[in-house]
Each structure stands twice: as C-alpha cells, then as structure tokens.
Amino acid sequence: MKYALLICDDESGRSGAEDIARGHATWTAYIESRGAVFLGGVRLRPSEDATSVRTRAGEVMISDGPFVETKEQIGGFALIECADLDTAADIASRHPYAAHGVIEIRPVLEP
Amino acid sequence: MSDEVGAAVGRAFRQEWGQVVATLIGLTGDWDLAEECAQDAFALALEKWRRDGVPHRPGAWLTTAARHRAIDRLRREAVGAAKLREAGILAGLEQAGTAGTAAGGVGGAGSAAEEPAEDEAAVSGVADDRLRLIFTCCHPALPLEARVALTLRTLAGLTTPEIARAFLVPEATMAQRLVRAKRKIRNAGIPYRVPDAALLPGRTSGVLGVLYLLFNEGYAASSGADLVRRGLTAEAIRLARLLTRLMPDDCEAAGLLALMLLHEARHAARLDAAGDLVTLTEQDRTRWDADRIAEGVGLLRAAMERGRPGPYQIQAAIVACHATAASAGETDWEQIVALYGHLVELAPSPVIELNRAVAVAMAEGPAAGLELLDALRESGALARYYLLPAARADLLRRLDRPAEAADAYREALALAATDSERRFLARRLAEAEGAGEGEAEGAEEGEAEPGAGG
Incomplete structure (x- = not known):
C-alpha cells in the first residue's frame, strides 16, 4: 500500500540543515531495511510563507497564511510504499520529527 | 422439530461464531462477506442438523458450510468480472477445504458422522x-x-x-x-x-x-438495567477466557480474567433489593460466588508464580484480599496497602492513589488516610470524581468531625452520577447532619473502579 506521511510540528525549534539531512538519511535507510520503498517527499518552508487560495462564486480569493491556524503545521511530507498500516506506523515512528511533532499517516487513494 | 437441535445451534453459535468469522476473514479478507457467510452457515445448521443430527464437531461443520457459501458467492461475483484477486481467494478457499479444517461435506449425509480426531494443526x-x-x-x-x-x-x-x-x-x-x-x-x-x-x-x-x-x-449496569447491557460482563469474561487459552503465556491476560471473575463473584451482593449500593463491609458474604472466587484466586496464583506482575494481576490480588477475607474485619489491609503501593508505581493514576489512601485509613487509621486524601484534593486531579469527597466524608465522619463530613457528603452528592450512588450519599449525609452513628465505609466502593488499570 502507498501512504503519505504528513510531517507536522509546531515550527518552533527547527534544527539545522545538516542535522536534518543526517536524520533523513538514517530514516530512509531504515525504510529500506523494513522492505518498504521511499517514493519521495519534500520539506516545506514554514507556514508564515504560506498563501491560501479559494475560488467562490467565480471569485478568486487569496489570503496570507495556511488554510487552518493550528499549533501544528505541515512541515513536509513523504510518500512510502509498504505492506500495511503497522509497517507504515513503525516507519513514521522512526522519522526524526516524530519525537517532537506528529506524523499523520494517510493512505493514498488508488484506483 | 426438537428444541434440542435449536439449543445445539445456540450453543454452537456462542462457542463457534468468532472462530467461523475469523477463519473466513482469514481466507477472504472480506469482513462483511465473512459475517454474512457465517450467518448463512448457522441458518443452514438449523435446517440440516434437524434432518441429519448434530455433527460431532459443530465448529468444523459450520466453518465448512460458511466456506462453501463464500465460494458460491465469490464464484457468482467472479463470473464475467473474472477478477484475478477473487480468483486467488477462491483458490485459497478451495484449498482450505482439503487442508483439514473441514471434515465431511456440508450437505452430505456424512456430516453427522465426522472423524472425531481433529488434527492439531487445524486446531491451532x-x-x-x-x-x-x-x-x-x-x-x-x-x-x-x-x-x-x-x-x-x-x-x-x-x-x-x-x-x-x-x-x-x-x-x-x-x-x-x-x-x-x-x-x-x-x-x-x-x-x-x-x-x-x-x-x-x-x-x-x-x-x-x-x-x-x-x-x-x-458491571456498572444495575440488575434492573437492560439484560443485554448486564450481559456484557459475561461476554467480557468469555472473551478473556478465550484470550488466556490463545495466549497461555500472558500473565496479564490471566490477571485480567482473574480480576473479572473476582469482581463478578461479588456482583449479586453489591446492591440490595431496592437497588441501593451495599458497601463491601456490609455485603452479605454468603451471597458471593465461591466457585468464581476459587477460580479467580487459582488463576491469579498460577499467573503470579511466573514472576511477571502487571497492573491487572495486582488489581486482581487486591480484589482477592477482599474476596477471601472471611469477614470485613479480617481483611488484610496491610497487604492491600502494599499492593496499591506497587500498583501506583506500575500504573500511576490518581484513582489508584485514592484507593490507596482508603486502604491506608483502614490499616493505620482514618487520620493517616485523610492526610493522603487531602494531598490528592489539593493536587486537583480528581476534581470531578465523587468518590474523592465521598471518601473524605467517610474518614471525617470516623474522626468525629460531623460538620466537615456533611460538607464533603454534599460535595460528593453534587458529583455522583447514578441514582443508587446519590441515595447512598444522601443517607450518609442525613446521618452526618444528625451526627449519627453507623460505621461502614463508603469509600471502598471505589476499589478497582473502571479505568484503574490504566
């Protein structure tokens, strides 16, 4: 099954680029060790740089900020393929952000 | 038409339903299909067993019937669509028939005379x-x-x-x-x-x-409540029994079963004829179910001997202390205090602290217990829990401080959720207001309440 892992945290203590790269390399290696596949993913700039767009009654509305103001914001996502939810949860639990943020696992809708 | 067959199907339903559904989910991966086919199998049993007699191994008969039903339905659905996945499942279902879980054809005349020996692989x-x-x-x-x-x-x-x-x-x-x-x-x-x-x-x-x-x-449902609701305790015990059979090495599963049996053994004595709460001290111990207590204590002892204690085993041990005391006065409160101490370490919770304080009051006197309760009250952890003021009220009453006891009873009364709790507290409040006598403890009802295991 394919799962999107939405990586959320409160955007307070972002670690340095080097730390993140190292953490990520360890994580993707772990994914492989579980017989799963890392299909891709990105890191996002903080939500202060976000812009939201809606179209209502033909009118385009553009506003500053994320679509919902919460403490936890999506800071990135990863796409993985693995056997089942237990494996996905195990992989998510090893993500460097799991220790201070939260990872939401969403199954990918496949035809 | 014999009721005997109806009863046999009923018995089989209670014993085999879970197994039939579980096997079918395992074979088809389809929960709805599994349930429907299990239902069909039981309906078929009612008809066939009347004609052919009750099979030697009803479970195997039912599983086979349900499996055949699944094959029929999947075949019908697969026609035209020719779904590969379903073809794979079909092959699996058909193979399962030859693997030995099933003996005797479902509709066949031989279904009443299956081989008695079920091979172990199939059982496991x-x-x-x-x-x-x-x-x-x-x-x-x-x-x-x-x-x-x-x-x-x-x-x-x-x-x-x-x-x-x-x-x-x-x-x-x-x-x-x-x-x-x-x-x-x-x-x-x-x-x-x-x-x-x-x-x-x-x-x-x-x-x-x-x-x-x-x-x-x-357990919380009163005897007058809907029987289905009350029946949940029996279902829980049945499932816990199953779990201890399936996981014989798990000491906590055994501990939980023991805990349930020990609680259930005393259920009948817990409420009086009017549906009012009867405290542990006042309960008629002859109404406790001695067989259940013996079974619970036996299970607990066997689990404890393995040296892997856990919250359920300790809670069961506490309840066992009560259940095996010949009278309320002979309760080993020091042992109970020690067990609560252990439980607080393993599964910290304010409810357990409360129970421990009540036990301390019994072992060392109400003043020692009150000190712990006051600390708990100050922490604010159980602000909405009626048993905290109820326990305080009881200790204040025993310390001969009726005015403070009455205040605490009023506080508890405002938080109590059920009528029987409220009636009990109102009675005690009236006694406190009259600076009355009486010496039972209301607070022990909190002993091993829901959620205490964490």
Missing part, C-alpha cells in the same frame, strides 16, 4: 485466526468505541441492535460505527495478524483494555 490454525481477529478488532488506529463494537460483533457474535442497546446509542449510529470501522480496516491497510514480538506487549495491553472496558460497562 483456527486458534490463530481468532487471535488475529482479536488484535485487528482492537487495533489502536480504530477509535475506542469502534474497537469495542467490532469485538462484540465479529468475535462475540452480538447483533448490531444488541450492541446499540448495550451502549445506549441508536441502532443506526452503531451500524454506522461498525461500517466505518470495517471500511477503515480495509482502506488504511490495518493488517489481519497477530503483531510481531516488538509490538505485542503494547497491543496486548490494548486488547485487555477493551475487554476490561466491556466488563466494566456491564
């Missing part, structure tokens, strides 16, 4: 399916209320209306809850298996938590 295969079903129903990715409902439906065989009644929600709500849970299992890829060794301890305690919640729902 079935057991494994039920265990897979338990763990999947109690998967933490499902909401708690769905875990409970799914366990009752698929494993215990309660109908949706029965479960709805037991949990006091509309039938449509319960049906929706079950549909959503099954959909999530499928869509989110919740696996149908027993978790691996790394996950097993955490998942097992999740399963035990669901069973204990079931038990407590039934």
Whole structure:
C-alpha cells in the first residue's frame, strides 16, 4: 500500500540543515531495511510563507497564511510504499520529527 | 422439530461464531462477506442438523458450510468480472477445504458422522485466526468505541441492535460505527495478524483494555438495567477466557480474567433489593460466588508464580484480599496497602492513589488516610470524581468531625452520577447532619473502579 506521511510540528525549534539531512538519511535507510520503498517527499518552508487560495462564486480569493491556524503545521511530507498500516506506523515512528511533532499517516487513494 | 437441535445451534453459535468469522476473514479478507457467510452457515445448521443430527464437531461443520457459501458467492461475483484477486481467494478457499479444517461435506449425509480426531494443526490454525481477529478488532488506529463494537460483533457474535442497546446509542449510529470501522480496516491497510514480538506487549495491553472496558460497562449496569447491557460482563469474561487459552503465556491476560471473575463473584451482593449500593463491609458474604472466587484466586496464583506482575494481576490480588477475607474485619489491609503501593508505581493514576489512601485509613487509621486524601484534593486531579469527597466524608465522619463530613457528603452528592450512588450519599449525609452513628465505609466502593488499570 502507498501512504503519505504528513510531517507536522509546531515550527518552533527547527534544527539545522545538516542535522536534518543526517536524520533523513538514517530514516530512509531504515525504510529500506523494513522492505518498504521511499517514493519521495519534500520539506516545506514554514507556514508564515504560506498563501491560501479559494475560488467562490467565480471569485478568486487569496489570503496570507495556511488554510487552518493550528499549533501544528505541515512541515513536509513523504510518500512510502509498504505492506500495511503497522509497517507504515513503525516507519513514521522512526522519522526524526516524530519525537517532537506528529506524523499523520494517510493512505493514498488508488484506483 | 426438537428444541434440542435449536439449543445445539445456540450453543454452537456462542462457542463457534468468532472462530467461523475469523477463519473466513482469514481466507477472504472480506469482513462483511465473512459475517454474512457465517450467518448463512448457522441458518443452514438449523435446517440440516434437524434432518441429519448434530455433527460431532459443530465448529468444523459450520466453518465448512460458511466456506462453501463464500465460494458460491465469490464464484457468482467472479463470473464475467473474472477478477484475478477473487480468483486467488477462491483458490485459497478451495484449498482450505482439503487442508483439514473441514471434515465431511456440508450437505452430505456424512456430516453427522465426522472423524472425531481433529488434527492439531487445524486446531491451532483456527486458534490463530481468532487471535488475529482479536488484535485487528482492537487495533489502536480504530477509535475506542469502534474497537469495542467490532469485538462484540465479529468475535462475540452480538447483533448490531444488541450492541446499540448495550451502549445506549441508536441502532443506526452503531451500524454506522461498525461500517466505518470495517471500511477503515480495509482502506488504511490495518493488517489481519497477530503483531510481531516488538509490538505485542503494547497491543496486548490494548486488547485487555477493551475487554476490561466491556466488563466494566456491564458491571456498572444495575440488575434492573437492560439484560443485554448486564450481559456484557459475561461476554467480557468469555472473551478473556478465550484470550488466556490463545495466549497461555500472558500473565496479564490471566490477571485480567482473574480480576473479572473476582469482581463478578461479588456482583449479586453489591446492591440490595431496592437497588441501593451495599458497601463491601456490609455485603452479605454468603451471597458471593465461591466457585468464581476459587477460580479467580487459582488463576491469579498460577499467573503470579511466573514472576511477571502487571497492573491487572495486582488489581486482581487486591480484589482477592477482599474476596477471601472471611469477614470485613479480617481483611488484610496491610497487604492491600502494599499492593496499591506497587500498583501506583506500575500504573500511576490518581484513582489508584485514592484507593490507596482508603486502604491506608483502614490499616493505620482514618487520620493517616485523610492526610493522603487531602494531598490528592489539593493536587486537583480528581476534581470531578465523587468518590474523592465521598471518601473524605467517610474518614471525617470516623474522626468525629460531623460538620466537615456533611460538607464533603454534599460535595460528593453534587458529583455522583447514578441514582443508587446519590441515595447512598444522601443517607450518609442525613446521618452526618444528625451526627449519627453507623460505621461502614463508603469509600471502598471505589476499589478497582473502571479505568484503574490504566
């Protein structure tokens, strides 16, 4: 099954680029060790740089900020393929952000 | 038409439903199909067993019947569509027939005379399916209320209306809850298996938590309440028994079963004829179920000997102290204090602190207990829990401070949730206001309340 892992945290203590790269390399290696596949993913700039767009009654509305103001914001996502939810949860639990943020696992809708 | 056959089908339903459904889910991966085919198999049994006699191994007969039904239905659906996946499942289903789980053709004349010897592999295969079903129903990715409902439906065989009644929600709500849970299992890829060794301890305690919640729902229902609701304790005990058979090495599963048996043994004496709470001290101990107590104590002893204590075993040990005391005066309160101390370390919770304080009051005197209760009160942790002021009131009463006791009873009265609790407290309040006598303890009713195991 394919799962999107939405990586959320409160955007307070972002670690340095080097730390993140190292953490990520360890994580993707772990994914492989579980017989799963890392299909891709990105890191996002903080939500202060976000812009939201809606179209209502033909009118385009553009506003500053994320679509919902919460403490936890999506800071990135990863796409993985693995056997089942237990494996996905195990992989998510090893993500460097799991220790201070939260990872939401969403199954990918496949035809 | 003999009632004997009806009774045999009823018995088989209680004993085999979970196994038939579990096996069919294992073979088809389709929860709805599994339930429907299991239902069809029981309907067929009612008809065939009247004609051919009750088979030697009803479980195997029913599993075979359900499996054949699944093959029929999948074949019909596969026609035209020729779905590869279903073809694979079909092959699996057909193979399962030759693998030995099933003996004797379903419709065949030989179905009443199956070979008596069931080979061990088949037995353990079935057991494994039920265990897979338990763990999947109690998967933490499902909401708690769905875990409970799914366990009752698929494993215990309660109908949706029965479960709805037991949990006091509309039938449509319960049906929706079950549909959503099954959909999530499928869509989110919740696996149908027993978790691996790394996950097993955490998942097992999740399963035990669901069973204990079931038990407590039934236990809290008064004898006058809906019988279905009251019947939840029996279902919980039945499922806990099954779990201890399937996981004989799990000491906490045994501890939970012992805990349930020891509580249930005293249920009849817990309320008087008017439905009012009777405190542990005042309970008529001759009304306790000695067989259940003996079984619970035996189970607990065997589990404890393995030296892997846990919250359920300790709670059971506490209840065993009460259940085996010949009279309230002979209760070993020092032992109970020590057990609560141990429990607080393993599973810290303010409810357990409260119970420990009450035990300390019994072992060392009300002043020592009150000191602990006051500390707990200051922490603010149990601000909405009526048993805290109720316990304080009781100790104040015993310390001959009736005015403060009356205040605390009033506080408890405002928080109590059920009529019988309120009647009990009102009685005590009246006594305190009259600076009355009486010497029973109200607070022990808090002993091992729901959720105390964490």
